[in-house]
């Protein structure tokens with residue numbers, strides 16, 4: 176019985192995720208879901224990326240997911256782009272965003288005026304990977320301070336993502352970490368995943384992420 180309930184929840188979510196992809200196709204926007212553990216640099220990455228993507232002519236909005244607080248949404252709103260905040264605390268403090276909360280958040284925007292919508296998912300390497308948000312592309316941000324073994328410990332996250340952003344490369348020189356081992360572990364879980372190494376803090380190699388996102392939007 177319990178298993179049946181879980182299956183029903185996931186099936187309902189998958190159906191709504193399909194509806195979201197239909198809305199994206201009809202309205203002509205691309206939806207990119209960004210996931211990571213807390214503190215990997217999702218918001219900093221968006222703060223750096225969005226001005227560059229705007230310069231390339233993309234009209235952008237962000238859906239911010241957190242259990243509580245609007246701090247990230249406030250950081251994003253400073254860039255004068257549309258932001259929708261989802262707090263999961265009123266409905267049980269969910270550790271992920273499901274398609275049922277993404278769909279109404281999308282309708283807060285004037286979708287005809289947008290090319291690209293980012294979701295900053297709740298910081299967590301487990302639950303967000305289990306729920307399809309309806310995104311066209313899934314990114315995981317993994318920072319150098321998290322250790323080389325996380326892809327092996329949290330494989331589903333790396334399996335469902337098409338791109339892994341290895342962030343905080345500016346810190347490597349201070350850390351006892353082997354970045355090639357981290358890359359090897361990510362590829363062991365998902366040999367097709369794209370890897371982009373950058374620093375959202377210093378801006379090092381962010382151009383590669385910018386160009387990648389522009390090409391993903393243009394590919395649709």
Ligand SMILES: Nc1nc2c(ncn2[C@@H]2O[C@H](COP(=O)(O)OP(=O)(O)O)[C@@H](O)[C@H]2O)c(=O)[nH]1
Pocket residue numbers: 211212213214215216217218219220298342343344345346373374375376377
């Ligand atoms: N050194 C360094 N710090 C970073 C980098 N990216 C983010 N941070 C810092 O990491 C902390 C968490 O970043 P934040 O963007 O809030 O992470 P989030 O929880 O994934 O959204 C903040 O103190 C950021 O300044 C980076 O590339 N290098």
Ligand SMILES: [Mg+2]
Pocket residue numbers: 217218219247295
């Ligand atoms: Mg954040």
